[in-house]
């Protein structure tokens with residue numbers, strides 16, 4: 001699916017001869033999910049299927065790079081309202097293209113929040129006001145996106161929502177999209193979450209519960225390791241990033257006798273996709289579970 005979709009966009013891009021077409025096409029049809037009836041599409045911004053939370057709840061406290069790229073109405077969470085807003089913005093962008101033969105420039109939420117009135121004047125259209133923007137789909141009453149009240153993007157459990165969402169983004173868009181159009185975002189996200197260093201985020205588990213993605217493997221190792229050490233992943237801050245993941249693995253193998261992959265119940269990890277090597281400077285222990293600042297154990 002994603003491959004043929006990417007090929008389709010590439011063909012369209014070549015036909016249109018305009019790199020902005022590719023960006024606006026994705027904004028409308030993927031981030032915007034063709035509006036609110038398709039909130040569950042992979043790659044869409046709607047919260048129904050994402051973030052590992054209950055329906056209509058969203059993950060608060062996302063890292064800043066994600067808010068900078070996905071939080072179109074600037075309310076601090078990424079959800080259905082952002083999906084609807086980018087859909088409406090890009091619909092107008094396509095109208096402008098049909099009338100003038102040129103797309104508006106690529107936008108980001110921060111840019112849009114600052115310049116939406118200017119763009120409206122410039123193009124003589126009514127771009128929607130992002131401040132307090134709330135979608136109003138069909139018979140549903142307008143509502144703000146509800147932050148999930150038991151899950152935070154800073155927690156170990158919340159890391160799963162972030163990785164699953166980003167994995168969907170990379171699956172649908174491809175790493176090249178972010179490298180080309182949002183290189184700073186790409187670098188920041190890869191520095192934080194590309195645990196195996198292959199340049200993309202892959203949170204996949206197959207139907208036999210085999211962990212097939214490097215980032216799903218990294219997550220489940222982190223998650224179950226902390227559970228085995230007595231931490232509650234819901235309220236324990238996650239400090240294990242791609243940058244210090246090797247330190248984490250190194251310490252984990254020193255602090256538990258159980259082979260790491262055996263810590264993960266209910267899933268099969270066909271092999272450890274990482275080889276922990278002794279860090280240049282061995283992290284201090286105890287408290288060295290983390291290779292850095294450690295939360296207090298209960």
Ligand SMILES: [Ca+2]
Pocket residue numbers: 070071072073074075076077078079081082145
């Ligand atoms: Ca938002």
Ligand SMILES: [Ca+2]
Pocket residue numbers: 193194195196197198199200201202214215
């Ligand atoms: Ca990776």
